[in-house]
Amino acid sequence: MEELNALFGGFAVVMTPYNIMLMVIGILLGVIIGVLPGLGGANGVAILLPLTFSMPPTSAIIMLSCLYWGALFGGAITSILFNIPGEPWSVATTFDGHPMAQNGKADEALTIAFTSSFIGALFAVIVITFLAPLVAKFALKFGPAEFFAVQFLTFASFIGMGTGSPFKTIMAMCLGFALAAVGLDTITGQLRMTFDFIVLLKGFGFLVAVIGLFGIGEMLASMEEGLEFKGAQAKLRLDAVLRTWKTLPRYWATYLRSCLVGVWMGITPGGATPASFMSYGLARRFSKSPETFGKGNPEGIVGPETAAHAAGTAALLPMLTLGIPGSPTAAVLLGGLLIWGLQPGPLLFVEKPDFVWGLIASMYLGNLVGLIVVLTCVPAFAAILRVPFSIVAPVIMVVCAVGAYTVNNSMFDVWLMIIFGVMGYVFSKLKYPLAPLVLALVLGDTAESAFRQAMLSSQGSVSIFWANPLVTSIMGLGLVMLFWPAISWLLARFRRHRTPVPV
């Protein structure tokens, strides 16, 4: 009850015309930032940060966090329409979102994505409202071994996903790990695989690779197939939102699972990207028709979008209560807090209740405003696909190139993007799956550091991975996921042997 009172106090803080205006501005900017690949939520917040120093801290964080929500919403748009993930956590959305758009169901796919994002965020905010102190303590239990266990679980729940050859999956994953290893090794402080090329110092940027592999690769494939978008013939139906909403309740189990995965990964802080991959993997594993995934199954959008938004929202909790950012964007916001004279940490809730509850209230309102804004634009977004390919394709190419350049302000990244684009095209021709490569590229580095930190702290003994109930259960879950195909096969055999006895 105490929390409810505080929350309503927060709403009173937020509900001023000035703050509501900032909220809408933030959402709109965020959607634009989310749509442009490369710019990203963290960069957007960082660019706007200095402008907010003259604002009251509460208004400033409302605007910046709304920008963050907007970016989370916006990331889905280009993923679904053009197969270009604007943000790392939108990669998993492309797997089924883009095929849906190609089948002429772009409007439905967008509605599902936005609604799922909203539900994920709402769930996370409710958790933050009522369980903040409790949940914050849970995050403290995560040391290197636990982090590695979480990464392992992500890989395990994703492995065996491809319908193609498992050897091709393994090859793609190994290539991803190799690319992730280029640059500085954080554990030894030495450069690896840079071969004295200065441009390789920073390693292969995930976003650059993804823009190339997915975006450029897709463009090349479309060109080969006859210079037009599949799905362009889709009729524009204005009732898409309501019609789609009617179908959503049947995915309640996926929603619940994805919300939990997302909140957990946001708090620990694993981040939105692993959350979206893990949730996609789980949605497929528990589906009755896993073979339809990757061909436009709505559940393949529900899973990653719900989890990514839940994680993105929950990531603000460890930032406020512990001062550790759960995501790159949260890291920049954290810097903002310090500059506004606020100290994130255990005392923030006590010393600055106005600020904290104002922020939490703005999460409810901001996400609602965001949902309304993006849903009203669904027909407009879907209509983009009706623009002739010869006009849109060059625009997309330019936007991709600008995006790749923006990540590090480096021209080399633009060349890299083109190389990755050709690689993406070759991969799809040879039927190598891209998803494992991308997963390994984004998580390989963190998984490796977590493993080696754990090894350092246990002085080389692997027993650290079953040293306490928490890490044991996550590792156990991971192993079950890894061997699930074998386990289900054994179970099926076992049943077959048992049941047909009475003849």
Added chain:
Amino acid sequence: MSMFTSVIAPSTKYARKARLALSASSAALLAITLLPSVAVAQAWEPVKPVEFLIPAGAGGGADQMARFIQGVITKNKLMKQPMVVVNKSGGAGAEAFLDIKVSNRDPHKLVITLSNLFTTPLGTNIPFNWKEITPISMLALDQFILWVNAESEIKTPAEFIAAVKAGDDRKIKMGGTGSKQEDQIITVAIERLAAPKKITYIPYRGGGEVAVQLVGKHVDSTVNNPIEAVSQWRGNALRALCIFDSKRSTYTSKVTATMAWSDIPTCKEAGMNVEYQMLRGVFAAPGITPAQAAYYVDLFKRVSETADWKEFMEQGAFNQTQMSGDAFKAWLTAAEKTHYDLMKEAGFLAPGK
């Protein structure tokens, strides 16, 4: 006291900031009118946006400081052209240093530095030395403090060394930021006092993460910067054992319920003879003219005169030593030697150095 008043009454804080900012800018105006000859003879001003490179990732100490400076400059209108902050963290900051090194005579590019100005070239054989770029000013020195969990049995630096000596080899775990950089250099220096026993050093990515790992007892100690650990300290989750400076901090207002920064003993007086501070400074591209360098020296001087800056310094318990010109170069030369010696002893130098 100012920290606490500002926490309790934000509105008065803003009013005071505004007043001080006003008086600072009018003082600057006065200075310009008093020295017309100098200003006319050497006046140079940026004619396009100034790029401010950060050799570290978003959210870290250098990043916070650079973005804070950007905010102060914008808010107080200290520069006509905008300042654009760019993170170039690749190769432990080498990316940023190499970028500015090749921007010969470009007066619109600056870089903020941390200890990786010395440690990255020494540890990785990257073709860079601070002498190849133009030193502008030292903004402050960042402190390091030896922290343990508040529930730890270790209460003094001497007890810390005793615990390393008494336990099994490598039993005590030290968490820190990065590898073969400042945190690990300090760890090796402490380790030598407990020879032949070793400390296990575990590198993490960011300082905030390190502080939380200590709160969660995944490591036994850290040498976090004050600003990275202050919130956990105030929340009674951490204990500060000593500060690695030659003198105690000058900030006397209470930070926790019972302690101010100045109440933390120096490591030397508490029986751990280790000293280390980290440069927070600004450099420009090679080959810029003296007038251009003078403009930036003056710009950062005006930044450091703002009330916002002073508050920021106190929050992070910075040592407010500032330098420019030859004094700064002399300091840099000495600091490079110190890093070389420390890294040589620790065996962190890249082959051939």
